[in-house]
Amino acid sequence: MQNSKRMMVAGNWKMNGNLEMLSHFKSSLPVFENIDVVLCVPSVYIKEAVGANFSVGAQDCSEHESGAYTGDISLSMLAELGAEHVIIGHSERRQAYSETNERVAIKAEKALENGFVPIVCVGEPLEVRESGNVFEFVGEQLAAILNRCKQQLDKLVIAYEPIWAIGTGKTASPEQAQEVHAFIRSELKKSSELYSQISILYGGSVTDVNAAELFAQHDIDGALVGGASLKVDSFKIICEHANKRN
């Protein structure tokens, strides 16, 4: 039995793209009736991205509301531009900007308070997978998030992105991904009766070629797509696969 919730396909452009590419996406992506399609563009493009057949997300947010935080962008600013989703705790930010589990959890909590759908990322580096400690590592990341976001868990989206699969072309096998998704679901179950309503996306070298077999897994509710979200044709095919599953 598949979960009954809607599938989501979210594109993460990271620091890529330009206005011309955005305009191409806006005019080319059709409506997908059965799924939520989100494009997380660099923040400077959010306002321009709004108004097409997809929702718009940011790739990070500040945990502060305003003040002397040079370079930060607050949730209320992102909301003003029209963003409804926000990626939080992406491994690139955890690694390059030293974002701790607690800071990620605070951002997720603030995002929920501000009416956003936070897409909160978890996932292990290669050495953790090789040492057999995936559940322990992901479990700790998740615990911090669940602890802070208890009140509105049904609004949360979790993205499992094993770091060794990001941008490497080496995707987790459907079985490897399903195993961790089932673990995440079981942890969610301990925290909330709403566990079955929380979408768990898979991210890490998702392409138009491997999306269907990933989406066929019981606990995979969609994808967070990096490289393949930069080409409208591949992103569209991934959306079509998700749309068919629902």
Ligand SMILES: O=C(CO)COP(=O)(O)O
């Ligand atoms: O980091 C990712 C999405 O957030 C995944 O990136 P790739 O799809 O390029 O591996």
